[in-house]
Amino acid sequence: MSRQQLVHKVKTIISMTLGGGVVFTALNIYKGSEKFYDDVLIPLTHSILGPEKAHEAVVFINKYRLLPRSHYKDPEILNSKFLNLQVPNPVGIAAGFDKHGESVLGLTDIGFGFVEIGSITPKPQEGNPKPRVFRLPEDSAVINRYGFNSDGHDKVLERIEKLRNSDKFDGILGINLGKNKESDNPIDDYIQGIQKFGKYASYFVINVSSPNTPGLRTLQNEENLKVLLPAVISARNQLDVENKPPILLKLAPDLSQEERKSVASILKKRDCRIDGLIISNTTIARNDLKSIHYKNETGGLSGRPLKEKSTQMIKEMYQLTNGQIPIIGAGGIFTGHDAYEKIRAGASLIQIYTSFIYHGPPRITRIKEELQQLLEFDGFENISQVVGIDAKK
Structure with a gap:
C-alpha cells in the first residue's frame, strides 16, 4: 500500500468514526437516554468546561431550542392548580438558571411544568468577580456567589414582551426579582420590578434570601418585612391588569426557628399576606461535605446537602402558617422520592437546579415518572391530595 493510499484510508476511518460518533450522540440525545447523559455527555462537558462556561453553554442550547421536545406526556395525576395557575406538572426550573429570560421556550420543551427566571435587578450589573461557581461532585452540590448578575429590567422586559406576544408560549412564567448591589432603596427596586413585569408575570418572587448580595438577607428581619411586604403587595394591587400576579417570598434555609416563627407571624397580618413561599434558597452552612476542593468557598451551597434542611423547613413553615400559604419546595431534589418528600412536607410544587446541572434533561422525566409511580402506589388520584x-401528623 502506497503512502497516499494509507493516508486516504486513515482519513476514511477517522471520518467514519466521527460520523458514527455524531450519529450515536444525536440518537441518544433524541431518546433522552439518562445513561448517556450520566456516563458520557455530562462528564465530558464538565471535564472540558468550567462551571460558568458550562452553564452558559446549556443556556445557549435551550435559548435556540437545540434539544428535542420531551417524549413524556404529563399524566393527569401530576396536573394541579397552584394559586390561580393550572400547572401541567409540578417540576419547575429554579431561578438562577435562566437569569436573563433567554431560554423559556427551550426549558418548556424539555419538560418543565413552569419556568422561573431571574433574579432580575432594575439596573444591569456584572455580579461578583469570577470565578464564582464551583462544582462539588462528591457531594452532588454546587457553590455559587454570582451576586445577581443581571441584564437589568429593560433588556429582560424586551425578551419577555416578545415571548408573550408570540403564539409560541402560553405557559407559566415566574419573575424572580432582586435588588441592585449599590441600591439605596431596596424596596423601590422590587416595586419597579412589579411595575415593569406585571403584565407578563404568572407570579412574582421577592428574593430576599440570596447570601451573595451584602445586606440582602436582613430584609427577612421582622421590621424590614413589615415595610417590604405591604409595599410590594400594594404595587401589585395597583397593576392595571385583569389577572394580578401572585407574590411569593423566597426564604433562606439558615433562618433560626425563632426567625421562622417571626416570619410566619408577619405573614398572618392582613397587609403582609403574600400569596406563597419558596423554600428554600441556598445555604451558607458547610456541614459534613465530602469534597476536598472548593468546600470553603464563600457563597450559597445547593444540591444534596441542602435536601433535608429544606424539607424540614417546608414542614415547619407549612405548620406555622396552618397550611394557608402555598409553598414551592426547592433544595436537593434529585429523584421522584426527593420531590415526594417535599410535597408530603407541604410543598405544592417543586423546583430543581443542581440535579439538572449534574444529570441534564432526562432527570426531569425521571422525577415525573417516579412521582407518578409513588402516587399510584400509595393510592392517590392527584398530586394535590398529598400536599x-x-x-x-
Whole structure:
C-alpha cells in the first residue's frame, strides 16, 4: 500500500468514526437516554468546561431550542392548580438558571411544568468577580456567589414582551426579582420590578434570601418585612391588569426557628399576606461535605446537602402558617422520592437546579415518572391530595 493510499484510508476511518460518533450522540440525545447523559455527555462537558462556561453553554442550547421536545406526556395525576395557575406538572426550573429570560421556550420543551427566571435587578450589573461557581461532585452540590448578575429590567422586559406576544408560549412564567448591589432603596427596586413585569408575570418572587448580595438577607428581619411586604403587595394591587400576579417570598434555609416563627407571624397580618413561599434558597452552612476542593468557598451551597434542611423547613413553615400559604419546595431534589418528600412536607410544587446541572434533561422525566409511580402506589388520584400530609401528623 502506497503512502497516499494509507493516508486516504486513515482519513476514511477517522471520518467514519466521527460520523458514527455524531450519529450515536444525536440518537441518544433524541431518546433522552439518562445513561448517556450520566456516563458520557455530562462528564465530558464538565471535564472540558468550567462551571460558568458550562452553564452558559446549556443556556445557549435551550435559548435556540437545540434539544428535542420531551417524549413524556404529563399524566393527569401530576396536573394541579397552584394559586390561580393550572400547572401541567409540578417540576419547575429554579431561578438562577435562566437569569436573563433567554431560554423559556427551550426549558418548556424539555419538560418543565413552569419556568422561573431571574433574579432580575432594575439596573444591569456584572455580579461578583469570577470565578464564582464551583462544582462539588462528591457531594452532588454546587457553590455559587454570582451576586445577581443581571441584564437589568429593560433588556429582560424586551425578551419577555416578545415571548408573550408570540403564539409560541402560553405557559407559566415566574419573575424572580432582586435588588441592585449599590441600591439605596431596596424596596423601590422590587416595586419597579412589579411595575415593569406585571403584565407578563404568572407570579412574582421577592428574593430576599440570596447570601451573595451584602445586606440582602436582613430584609427577612421582622421590621424590614413589615415595610417590604405591604409595599410590594400594594404595587401589585395597583397593576392595571385583569389577572394580578401572585407574590411569593423566597426564604433562606439558615433562618433560626425563632426567625421562622417571626416570619410566619408577619405573614398572618392582613397587609403582609403574600400569596406563597419558596423554600428554600441556598445555604451558607458547610456541614459534613465530602469534597476536598472548593468546600470553603464563600457563597450559597445547593444540591444534596441542602435536601433535608429544606424539607424540614417546608414542614415547619407549612405548620406555622396552618397550611394557608402555598409553598414551592426547592433544595436537593434529585429523584421522584426527593420531590415526594417535599410535597408530603407541604410543598405544592417543586423546583430543581443542581440535579439538572449534574444529570441534564432526562432527570426531569425521571422525577415525573417516579412521582407518578409513588402516587399510584400509595393510592392517590392527584398530586394535590398529598400536599402537607406529613406536616399534619
